[in-house]
Amino acid sequence: MEPGQQQAPYLDALCEYARRNPARLHVPGHKGGQGADPGLRHAIGERALSLDIPALTYGVDVGLDPTPFEHAQRLAAEAWGAKRAWFLINGASQGNLAAGLALAHGGEEVVLQRNAHSSTIDALVLSGLRPTFTAPEVDPELGIAHCLTGEALERALAATPGAVGAWVVSPTYFGAVADVRALAAVAHERGVPLIVDEAWGAHLAFHEQLPEHALAAGADLVISSTHKIVGSLTQSAMLHLGHGAGGMIGEDAVDRAVTLTESTSPSALLGASLDAARRHAAVHGRGLLEHTMAALADTREQIRAIDGLDVLDGRLAGRPGVFAYDPLRLAVDVRGVRASGYELAPLLREIDDINLELYGQNVLVAVFGMAERGLPEASRLVSALREAVQRVGIEPGGAQASFAAPPPWGELAMTPREAYLGAQEVVAVARAAGRIAAESLATYPPGIPNVLPGERLTADTLSYVQRTLEQGGSVRGASDRRLRTVRVVVEGRGGSR
Numbered sequence: 111m112e113p114g115q116q117q118a119p120y121l122d123a124l125c126e127y128a129r130r131n132p133a134r135l136h137v138p139g140h141k142g143g144q145g146a147d148p149g150l151r152h153a154i155g156e157r158a159l160s161l162d163i164p165a166l167t168y169g170v171d172v173g174l175d176p177t178p179f180e181h182a183q184r185l186a187a188e189a190w191g192a193k194r195a196w197f198l199i200n201g202a203s204q205g206n207l208a209a210g211l212a213l214a215h216g217g218e219e220v221v222l223q224r225n226a227h228s229s230t231i232d233a234l235v236l237s238g239l240r241p242t243f244t245a246p247e248v249d250p251e252l253g254i255a256h257c258l259t260g261e262a263l264e265r266a267l268a269a270t271p272g273a274v275g276a277w278v279v280s281p282t283y284f285g286a287v288a289d290v291r292a293l294a295a296v297a298h299e300r301g302v303p304l305i306v307d308e309a310w311g312a313h314l315a316f317h318e319q320l321p322e323h324a325l326a327a328g329a330d331l332v333i334s335s336t337h338k339i340v341g342s343l344t345q346s347a348m349l350h351l352g353h354g355a356g357g358m359i360g361e362d363a364v365d366r367a368v369t370l371t372e373s374t375s376p377s378a379l380l381g382a383s384l385d386a387a388r389r390h391a392a393v394h395g396r397g398l399l400e401h402t403m404a405a406l407a408d409t410r411e412q413i414r415a416i417d418g419l420d421v422l423d424g425r426l427a428g429r430p431g432v433f434a435y436d437p438l439r440l441a442v443d444v445r446g447v448r449a450s451g452y453e454l455a456p457l458l459r460e461i462d463d464i465n466l467e468l469y470g471q472n473v474l475v476a477v478f479g480m481a482e483r484g485l486p487e488a489s490r491l492v493s494a495l496r497e498a499v500q501r502v503g504i505e506p507g508g509a510q511a512s513f514a515a516p517p518p519w520g521e522l523a524m525t526p527r528e529a530y531l532g533a534q535e536v537v538a539v540a541r542a543a544g545r546i547a548a549e550s551l552a553t554y555p556p557g558i559p560n561v562l563p564g565e566r567l568t569a570d571t572l573s574y575v576q577r578t579l580e581q582g583g584s585v586r587g588a589s590d591r592r593l594r595t596v597r598v599v600v601e602g603r604g605g606s607r
């Protein structure tokens with residue numbers, strides 16, 4: 111660790127500003143808290159409000175070079191091994207939007223992992239990029255999507271000679287980590303940058319027993335949701351440019367794209383939380399992660415000892431699309447009990463107010479932060495799972511149930527942007543086959559979008575989505591969550607609605 115990592119210059123600059131009791135003749139109107147609603151003051155405290163200052167404050171983010179804000183971003187770049195890091199105040203979602211806009215400087219086509227986050231699809235709408243989708247590996251037992259293989263990326267790039275980038279996701283919600291080195295080698299062989307949505311992996315840089323993080327493995331642009339596991343404030347995230355990206359992604363293009371996608375009033379509290387979280391991770395991350403990993407290993411053992419339950423762990427590594435496993439996710443395989451994940455999640459809430467990050471048919475996912483202490487929540491989860499299984503009973507042989515893969519996605523008839531901006535109408539699902547979708551439909555499990563804007567709807571896909579809903583699954587992206595209707599493009603007419 112570099113000695114500079116002990117500092118948090120941006121956080122310190124905010125504290126110094128508040129300490130001076132300055133004349134606050136600027137926004138925000140609560141004036142350091144005096145003008146705030148007493149309920150808010152009580153809830154978040156005077157201190158937090160006193161640090162809520164606007165951008166362009168002298169000595170904080172304007173003034174002598176480097177300003178504390180620039181210094182903080184440089185320390186973040188150093189901590190993650192990036193050429194440059196940008197603080198984001200609209201989450202990793204903003205990182206995806208900015209990545210799409212930056213890529214669009216180079217051309218019109220991109221290769222994209224099919225189960226990208228919805229903000230990546232929004233990036234296609236914003237940038238106008240035409241995607242060639244490539245499927246991640248779907249686990250036929252667990253019914254969840256893992257990562258993309260180098261071979262799949264190679265095929266997609268070969269089919270898309272005009273691609274200006276390859277865009278993948280790692281780790282997944284469930285903790286599967288891709289072979290980013292192999293993916294980077296494939297992309298670089300074709301002269302395009304590898305963009306990794308590492309929203310779930312900001313912590314990977316801080317312990318050598320964790321899977322290698324994307325920048326270290328050769329990624330060129332990395333989207334990092336710092337708030338998720340490293341623990342900055344919700345909505346704060348970072349975008350990292352790799353040292354090898356030069357010539358493939360322009361630093362200026364990324365900079366402009368970050369500016370375009372953010373407010374002109376970025377929250378100082380969010381920025382300071384990034385500066386502080388970086389310091390915490392760089393200085394104490396190794397020790398904290400060591401403790402959390404050990405405690406989670408113990409929790410996994412306890413869950414596996416419950417009849418009917420299993421956990422996802424390092425044993426997953428080596429399956430198609432899983433190079434390594436991130437132990438900070440606790441994914442519980444519930445196929446051996448007589449209830450689906452959809453039924454168990456509300457039961458856990460009822461038993462002990464257990465609130466999970468995600469649940470599907472076969473798997474429940476609990477997320478742990480970098481700095482869990484003693485893991486009291488993990489013990490509560492284990493007890494509640496024990497009681498839930500007692501209530502619903504076990505399903506011998508349930509773990510053998512296999513998962514029906516979704517039908518292939520439809521032809522991309524227009525770009526997501528054209529579909530999003532084109533004239534649209536809502537039609538009954540019975541009349542929708544053959545029409546071009548104006549919205550996404552993504553069934554859970556396994557969470558790979560079945561339909562994206564611009565694709566032709568097929569009868570097979572529509573009935574698959576309906577069957578999933580009938581079986582207790584869910585569909586994301588649909589304006590009608592029960593899929594009685596679907597929003598489609600009115601063909602042969604330009605303009606918007």
Ligand SMILES: Cc1ncc(COP(=O)(O)O)c(C=O)c1O
Nearest residue numbers: 200201202203227307309335347
């Ligand atoms: C893979 C992936 N990318 C991006 C995001 C967006 O992150 P944020 O909520 O920080 O905007 C998420 C959110 O869950 C995600 O799972």
